[in-house]
Amino acid sequence: MVFMKYGFLRVALASPSLKVADTIYNTNEIINYIHKADENSVRLLVFPELTITGYTCQDLFLQRAILKESLTALEKIAEATKNLDVMAAVGLPFEKDSRLYNIAAFVYQGQVLALVPKSYIPNYGEFYEQRWFTPYRDNKVDFVPLTPALGETAFGTNIILEDENDPLIKIACEICEDAWVPLSPSTSHSLMGATIIANLSASNEIVGKADYRRTLISGLSAKSINIYIYSNAGHDESTQDLVFSGHSLICQNGSILAEKKPFDNKDMLIQDVDLEIIEQERLKTKSYASNCQDFSNDNYTHIFFTFEDNELSIKSFEELNYNIDPHPFVPSDDQKKAERCKSVIEMQAEGLAKRLRHINCKSAVLGLSGGLDSTLALLVTAEAFDKCGIPRENILAVTMPCFGTTERTYNNALLLAKETGASLKEVNIKKAVLQHFEDIGQSSDLHDVTYENCQARERTQVLMDLANKNNGLVIGTGDLSELALGWCTYNGDQMSMYGVNSSIPKTLVRHLVAYFSAESLKKGRNELHSVLDDILATPVSPELIPPENGNISQKTEDIVGPYELHDFILYQVLRRGFNPEKIYFLACKVFLGKKADGTEEIYTEEIIYKWLKSFYKRFFSQQFKRSCMPDGAKVGSINLSPRGDWRMPSDASNSVWMADLEKLEQKLFN
Secondary structure, eight states, X not given: OOOOTTSEEEEEEEOOOOOTXXXXXXXXXXXXXXXXXXXXXXXXXXXXXXXXXXXXXXXXXXXXXXXXXXXXXXXHHHHHTTTOOOEEEEEEEEEETTEEEEEEEEEETTEEEEEEEOSOOOOSTTOOGGGTOOOOOOSXXXXXXXXXXXXXXXXXXXXXXXXXXXTTOEEEEEEGGGGTSSSOHHHHHHHTTOOEEEEEEOOOOOTTHHHHHHHHHHHHHHHTTSEEEEEEOOGGGOBTTBOOOOOEEEEETTEXXXXXXXXXXXXXXXXXXXXXXXXXXXXXXXXXXXXXXXXXXXGOEEEEEOOOOOOOOTTGGGGOOXXXXXXTTSOSSHHHHHHHHHHHXXXXXXXXXXXXXXXXXXXXXXXXXXXXXXXXXHHHHHHHHHHHTOOGGGEEEEEOOOTTOOHHHHHHHHHHHHHHTOEEEEOOOHHHHHHHHHHHXXXXXXXXXXXXHHHHHHHHHHHHHHHHHHTOEEEEOOOHHHHHHTOSOTTTXXXXXXXXXXXXXXXXXXXXXXXXXXXXXXTXXXXXXXXXXXXXXXXXXXXXXXXXXXXOOOOHHHHHOOHHHHHHHHHIIIIIOOOHHHHHHHHHHHHTTSBOTTSSOBOOHHHHHHHXXXXXXXXXXXHHHHHTOOOOOOOSSOOOOTXXXXXOOTTOOOHHHHHHHHHHHXXXXX
């Protein structure tokens, strides 16, 4: 199956067994790998540099026999691919106009679509390629004859191979040393629209070179926003003073998706890549588009072909060979997670510290509920006060028990204020809220949205007035996930004077608090560690509805859905710009059949669809709350501030997205 419908394409690289200068043996190996690729639904297969002859032929490249047999081999490879839906990029020496070129030949369904010569020929260190090969740096694309059976084909570096059925598939090429030069051909290829760069390479192995290679290839992929397939010569090229390891990479926009490590016995690396990510990143990065204007498309020749259009079934996500992170805001590696948490906390604290210094403010006020968000806000505020040299007792932590407050969260709030060194003030708001109910004619027995929002707004009024009284800032506690879903009360907990958590998704909030807990244990702060661990174990709740038997009765994730799923959706919507159907497909890939965080549900297709639909409804209808949100430091790639990342009209219609969801529902459940 070919992964095209959602932007996926299956690619591969191979380091076949070969014998230097034995074109017959090497050709048979190449054909075997092309068949193997076809059996695995690969659409683009990239071989190493000079695959047909071997890279280390040296003066044998100047023998007429090997040049003639290279063309014969190319003819055999083309014939063998007539009925296969695999494009193969193979390397060979090719003579043109009394010059010898190091060539990448793109072969597909019996045809040689293009010959791409190497632009930069190394002649330093252990490399002496200029003894045999001529560099080709002419913008011109010629059409040259091959054999009677193959006819003529395009010859040049400025060639892009395009799939007529899928505009996302645009393939260009550079060869080994081309990647090492300051302005590599792949840069201009990408700026002219190529989404995939194939690099046929023969890079020998020395100490430290693998690390450099990773940095170089991932960097080329990142700066030019492309898929980069780097296929390197294997150990069979090792001869005399050179050792080759087959170290190869497949990168996507700077990320290494797959790697054949040095001296790994794996002969083929198969990987699905997402071309929609490339397209979306280029659309968003306006400086990329500006750079495109510096290059002329007139210098490029576009060769068209057609991969078979086998659409990806909505149910076939099991076959996708692509790592999808279920928690895109939280690194899975423990060390990277700790580093991320430390970095995020530093940015949060520094953002608040700057505001405190700028207005010469010496105090802060925040509502402390005993839940995750207010806990993180207090811990970060304490860090900011330390940065400014302000005593922590100048932080006024206000606990405001009301109808839904439980003993557990109340006691945790008291303990947390004590352990962080903040001052504590308790303001029981029950009387004030009941008086307000009486004033507006609200029954205290009717637990509706008015019942809940009256409490939230009363708490905000208390905090604002205490801030005035103490000449301090009200520190907001709401997080990014709540803002996305609109799970906050307008002019209630939605409002503050600085929101330290405003770009922190709920899934990351939990890990930041866990980081503080682990650090407190290392420092011997056992009491702080204990209270933070209990807060982490407490169900997420606004505690606006009376408890049942002393326990929290209002669990947020039962109402709005699992935060881990919503954060996943949020990332795919804002960071990637994917449509609902693709997001559903990706969510099924990572969540289906697993237990949902924060609820007792097991993810099913129906549950994933339900919360995806809910997300789009809430996200569009609640934009007005984000349009006037307070300042808060951006710490990650996503933020909903109207002054930063996200500019959206408050009255935008969601009809396009809902129509896509309705079509999806008909496919799935009708």
